[in-house]
Amino acid sequence: MSLTSFDTVMRREEFIEGERHVHRAVVGFRTGSGNALVRNDGGVVSTLELFRRRAVPLLAAGRIERHRWLLAFWLLGGAAIGLFSLACAALGFNLIPAALVLLLVVIFLALFDSCISSVFFSVLAVGCLNFWFVGPLHTFIIGSRHDLATLIVFLLSSLFAACLIRLVHSLGVSEREQASLLDLTSDAVFVRDADDIITYWNRGAEELYGWSRHEAIGKVAHELLKTRFQVSLLEINDALRRSGRWEGELIRTTRTGRRISVSSRWSYRLNDRRNSVGTLECNTDISERKRTEDELNRSQAAYLAEAQKLSNTGSFGWNLSTGELFWSGETFRIFGVEEGATPSMALVLERTHPDDLAVVRDLLVKAHADRRDFRHEHRLLMPNGDVKHVRVVARCDFGSKNSPQFVGAVMDITAQKEAYAKLEKSEQRYRYLFDRMPIALWQLNASNLVAQFKQLRSEGVTDLDAYFDENPAFLRSCMEAMIFEEANERGVQMFGGRGADEFKGRSVVGTFEESSATFRRAMVSRYQRNTNFEEETKMVTLDGRIVDVLFTTARVGFSKDPDTSLVGVLDISARVEAERRLQQVQAEFAHAARLSVLGELTASIAHEINQPLAAIANAGAAGLRWINRPKPDLDEVRDSLTSMLHDAKRAAELIGRIRAMANGKPPERTQLDLDEVIQEALQFLRHEIQARSAIVTHEKSRQPLVIAGDRTQVHQVIVNLAINALQAPRPQQSNPQIVVRSGTSARNRAVFTIEDNGAGINPCHANRLFESFFTTKETGMGMGLRICKSIVEAHGGEITADTVSSIGGACFSVNLPIVPA
Numbered sequence: 001m002s003l004t005s006f007d008t009v010m011r012r013e014e015f016i017e018g019e020r021h022v023h024r025a026v027v028g029f030r031t032g033s034g035n036a037l038v039r040n041d042g043g044v045v046s047t048l049e050l051f052r053r054r055a056v057p058l059l060a061a062g063r064i065e066r067h068r069w070l071l072a073f074w075l076l077g078g079a080a081i082g083l084f085s086l087a088c089a090a091l092g093f094n095l096i097p098a099a100l101v102l103l104l105v106v107i108f109l110a111l112f113d114s115c116i117s118s119v120f121f122s123v124l125a126v127g128c129l130n131f132w133f134v135g136p137l138h139t140f141i142i143g144s145r146h147d148l149a150t151l152i153v154f155l156l157s158s159l160f161a162a163c164l165i166r167l168v169h170s171l172g173v174s175e176r177e178q179a180s181l182l183d184l185t186s187d188a189v190f191v192r193d194a195d196d197i198i199t200y201w202n203r204g205a206e207e208l209y210g211w212s213r214h215e216a217i218g219k220v221a222h223e224l225l226k227t228r229f230q231v232s233l234l235e236i237n238d239a240l241r242r243s244g245r246w247e248g249e250l251i252r253t254t255r256t257g258r259r260i261s262v263s264s265r266w267s268y269r270l271n272d273r274r275n276s277v278g279t280l281e282c283n284t285d286i287s288e289r290k291r292t293e294d295e296l297n298r299s300q301a302a303y304l305a306e307a308q309k310l311s312n313t314g315s316f317g318w319n320l321s322t323g324e325l326f327w328s329g330e331t332f333r334i335f336g337v338e339e340g341a342t343p344s345m346a347l348v349l350e351r352t353h354p355d356d357l358a359v360v361r362d363l364l365v366k367a368h369a370d371r372r373d374f375r376h377e378h379r380l381l382m383p384n385g386d387v388k389h390v391r392v393v394a395r396c397d398f399g400s401k402n403s404p405q406f407v408g409a410v411m412d413i414t415a416q417k418e419a420y421a422k423l424e425k426s427e428q429r430y431r432y433l434f435d436r437m438p439i440a441l442w443q444l445n446a447s448n449l450v451a452q453f454k455q456l457r458s459e460g461v462t463d464l465d466a467y468f469d470e471n472p473a474f475l476r477s478c479m480e481a482m483i484f485e486e487a488n489e490r491g492v493q494m495f496g497g498r499g500a501d502e503f504k505g506r507s508v509v510g511t512f513e514e515s516s517a518t519f520r521r522a523m524v525s526r527y528q529r530n531t532n533f534e535e536e537t538k539m540v541t542l543d544g545r546i547v548d549v550l551f552t553t554a555r556v557g558f559s560k561d562p563d564t565s566l567v568g569v570l571d572i573s574a575r576v577e578a579e580r581r582l583q584q585v586q587a588e589f590a591h592a593a594r595l596s597v598l599g600e601l602t603a604s605i606a607h608e609i610n611q612p613l614a615a616i617a618n619a620g621a622a623g624l625r626w627i628n629r630p631k632p633d634l635d636e637v638r639d640s641l642t643s644m645l646h647d648a649k650r651a652a653e654l655i656g657r658i659r660a661m662a663n664g665k666p667p668e669r670t671q672l673d674l675d676e677v678i679q680e681a682l683q684f685l686r687h688e689i690q691a692r693s694a695i696v697t698h699e700k701s702r703q704p705l706v707i708a709g710d711r712t713q714v715h716q717v718i719v720n721l722a723i724n725a726l727q728a729p730r731p732q733q734s735n736p737q738i739v740v741r742s743g744t745s746a747r748n749r750a751v752f753t754i755e756d757n758g759a760g761i762n763p764c765h766a767n768r769l770f771e772s773f774f775t776t777k778e779t780g781m782g783m784g785l786r787i788c789k790s791i792v793e794a795h796g797g798e799i800t801a802d803t804v805s806s807i808g809g810a811c812f813s814v815n816l817p818i819v820p821a
Helices: 007-018 044-090 095-110 115-133 145-184 203-209 221-225 233-243 287-311 329-335 345-351 354-370 414-436 447-458 464-470 473-481 489-494 516-527 573-600 602-628 634-663 674-684 686-691 711-727 763-768 784-794
Strands: 025-031 034-040 188-192 198-201 245-253 259-270 276-285 313-319 325-327 374-381 387-397 405-412 440-445 483-487 532-540 546-555 564-571 670-673 695-699 706-709 737-744 749-756 798-802 811-817
Touching: 044 095, 044 115, 095 115, 095 145, 115 145, 188 203, 203 276, 233 245, 233 259, 259 287, 287 313, 313 329, 325 329, 329 345, 329 405, 345 354, 354 374, 387 414, 440 489, 447 473, 447 516, 464 473, 464 516, 473 516, 489 564, 516 532, 516 546, 546 573, 573 784, 602 634, 670 674, 670 711, 674 695, 674 711, 674 737, 674 749, 686 711, 706 711, 706 811, 711 737, 711 749, 711 784, 711 811, 784 798
Parallel strands: 695 737
Antiparallel strands: 025 034, 188 198, 188 276, 245 259, 259 276, 313 325, 313 405, 374 387, 387 405, 440 483, 440 564, 532 546, 546 564, 670 706, 737 749, 749 811, 798 811
């Protein structure tokens, strides 16, 4: 069957539709001397440019050549018609035979040129017949109607025959052109008739399959190519009859025996009587692409298998029509089954934990009936007794109406479940600790505070303490930004609430009403990104009470400016009260110690009081003598009275200090010259020093040492330390020696030391010297050094003891803060 008989190759448009993969653009143009083809792969623009530059000049030249050729052809054709006319006349033919001869000549000439030439030759032949064979002869006059009708019939017959010949010639040329176009494509194109016999075979088919055109035409296509169909040929023919088109992939064998994959496109054609005309088949070699796809699929499958293994996620398919299951390798591993085994619903139910079996069975039955997507978690009981938790997610695919199936994934979430259980247990433990701890715990929302701090940092604020000084109202803004979220039972009880809900949503403004300085320091600590803050302070409860507390806060993940702070508040009211009572007891002990010291210092006190009294008496006697003279000396009397007043004032101050010490009067802080206080204390001990024949040396500081303190208590410290030094045991024939030095330390504090030449301090007793009721004296109470330590620490100082002295005994050192004079 030729291309022409195939309904002009099923029209040019259908051929182009069947040849979507033709890779060359073909532009044809016709010249006078025949047909020419210009091939170009550069697109429409370049083709038009090529036509403009090359084809147009050729056409112009062709027109000139055609005119010359046409003139010569007409002359030769006219001469041929004239010669045949003369020959017929010479042979004695009449009009009818001569017309038949000239008709054959015109038809012959029509084969070589267009219809115009055929019309020219037809008219010329009519003229020759009229001139030679229609009477009167040798004229162009037509004598009868019969001859006129004969000439008209001849003219119409010649014109019809010429047009018919030109039409047949054009169809032949079109067939050859289309055949040449099909040879230009790299795809394999061939035509099969209704019996699958090959009737056309292009050059692409020769190159792809290896058989030449003469070897292929006339053969049964599928037998020659050993075609292997992915679907049955019956289904393909049904699709062709329904739509006239079919596309798919086929596997065929070349002449060398190599099997190749082709993408095949079939176009089916029926004639007007609904009989099969044939099938146009276009094939593209996709073997290399298939190999690449197969390698890619294998690579993707390997990646997918590795990804499933890493994520503990397997895939599965469930064909609802056949009940077949398809598992990935990871699914086999999750269910603990070897990959060679055949998966089934019975195996799934066998692995399901007995406690979850009924639920899983109902789920599968419902999924099979409803064909809806499902998601479920249940447990698997493995043969070795291990329990796995799995999550199954499936989607129903209706891609094939005859065979719907579920496609899904099964995930091993055992590790997640265990981690969640541990987390839940940890949260429960935290919740229990939070609720049952014997201290008040609060959870505060600090999101607004975090926003404010971020704003300050964006403005370049680095010193929040200085910013508070410049903006006092910002402190209250920070308090309002801290909101209660939760409070434990102890927190509710401690702060007089009726329930935890009473705290939620409240700011901490009222709570820190009595301790704004503490809150300020806590905010500075947070701004500096410290993880913890702790301080003893006072807080206000919901019912208005003020309680002493130990306030502590922890910021979780502080480096990221968290929105949550955990606050702990410990009620230390009882401890503060105990400390107050202890201080009171210590004061009472100090008072008792002072009374005991008074007993030991009675002789010295009497001596001190006797001195100003004796001076007063002497001054009075002298004054009486000066005034009893015959001529009284009033100046001397005046000096005596002034001396009496001075001594009386000194005695009164001494008695006042002794009374204050005896009555336990609260101390009065004043600015004191340390060296002056030391001299006064040593004056108290003058009688004791003389009685023990002791040598006391006082090395004063080079600059005034001004401290803030109670003169009587500082006296007591110096007297106690000096008496201990005087009473310290000494080697035989060794007189007491005491050195008192005053000066400043490296920290710019006032320091005085008292050293002796006694036996020193036993190293075993060094750590217990300042404990209450510890003493090494037979008649001691063990309160002297303890009272000294309390007094020194109350004045902001420190007292230490050293077993090494510059004169061989013990050394006690006291440092006190210096204040501006």
